Amino acid sequence: MLRKIGTVCVMLTLAMLLIAVGCGKKHPSTSEDKSEAGSKPAYASKGDEGTITGKVGFDGASPVSKKIDMSQDANCASSSGDKMTDDTQVADGKLANVFVYLKGGPVDSHSFPTPSDAVTLDQQGCRYHPRVIGIQVNQTFRVTNSDNTTHNIHPSPKRNEEWNQMQAQGAPPIEKKFGRPETLIPVKCNQHPWMKANIGVLAHPYFTVSAKDGTYTIKNVPPGSYTLVFWHETLGEQTQQVTVAAKESKTQDITYKSGSTPAATSMQIGPTLVLP
């Protein structure tokens, strides 16, 4: 009998272990300031900054949007707003939601002040608005819920801390910061798996997202030579070399071709078999 009681005690100990895991403190979800810009000299404007502007075109047949089935949440299904996929938004041969940013040159060799205003990602009609968003390192990232349902916001970064937080209807905004540059961080609502967004985190303010007509503008660019990076969620990344002279306004157009895809994954079997 004593042996059996001892065994039951072992079982209880295991149960306690389980409780200990449950009560274990989760790592803090807010990012600490791990900016890599600390040692760089602060950028001092000489008033000779230029502008890069252009259009992102799309060559080929526009991708067909698919209808999103929101029936698993009545609040989403009954909400107003578009219920078609928008991962590749093309209008009149122009591509929206391309994240455009500068790499190299003076923007990477200087530090820039963190804006005091927040960048907001809203959940409305069970979709993220906007779908692609840019933010500076340590700038406040605010998430609001305009829906009559509960969401959870789950960015999956590689260089920043991952967090996953619920936000009920009417709940106050969630505010977070990303401590390290990272392009781009996918964001997902695990309750509504069609809800996807992407956040570009940069140490400088020279980035933008192409509008519905494909146009983009990066203002106040310090003179210098850069790599201009265009990133699209489904079509991948393209780059251009650009040199901006003092007070110059540069036009840099680019075109994505239908069928161009980002890096292959192990799941792809197309005309050629791609295995890991």
Next chain:
Amino acid sequence: MNERTGKAVSDQSNVGLHRLAVVLSVLTVALLVAGALVTSNEAGDSVPDWPLSFGRWLINSNSFVANVRYEYSHRFIAGIVGATTLLLAVWTLFSERRRWMRSLALCAFAGVVAQAAIGGLRVRFPEYKALIAVPHALVAQSFFAVIVAMAVFTSRKWLLPRSTGPDNANLPLRRLVSITVAAVLIQLVLGAGFRHQAFGIVPHIIGAIAVTVMIALTVFAVWRRHKQEEYLIRPARLAASLLVVQLGLGIAAYFARLASKSDPQPLEPMISLTVTHLVVGALTLATMVVLALRCHQVLIPARRESAGAVSAAGLRSSGAAV
């Protein structure tokens, strides 16, 4: 022929305990289905806290929507499985004479606790989801195998007097079937790794080829050596059938996943195919476990047999080619 007496059977038989083990096996299959639905619907992070769900043990109906339905159902069924395992373990401890059965019951309980802890880690550390999801799958399938084994050990069929026979081929069946069980378990883990994107499809395809060969060899060996022994032939036949179904499901699930890549969310038939593929995989493991246990029960290793411990009559006398 080496036979146990009928009295020994009635002494060891515990119908209630056996029924509970069977119920727990069925509940575990339900839990595997629920877990597979969580993965296929990408619902693993839909409830960000653990062990509570949105700060509660029982969530309200307003919260039970969208992907939360899958994740919370998984947690709820896991709770029932945990409680049933505890009941089974305590019952076994206080009613079983076989010491190793009591140890097995304790193993089952330790497994369910470990599994719950791994599940909790998976929720609380989403950045390591691939790393944590693979052991979660391993423990799940191993736990299922242990519960199936307990159901076998407490069954009247197991306790009935059985003819025993020699296992003296170059590759003994006991060894072959044990290797096959291990291969199936490893293959299930490779499948989980692919599903959770810990690695690509290649290891799972290699595993599928290996498991196909191993099950085919095992079934062929059973059929060749013990054709008349229904006790062994039945699970072997079932394993062969499940293998065929599983291969078809695996190919269908893979192409369904490929076709669903541009879908805005997980949709049918990808969800049903991947879930069924996982469940048939688990049932294949269970069938192989049953076959392995039965082989170990009725086949006597050549060394022991040659030492004259038992008569070689048994199965040989029933007409099976050895």
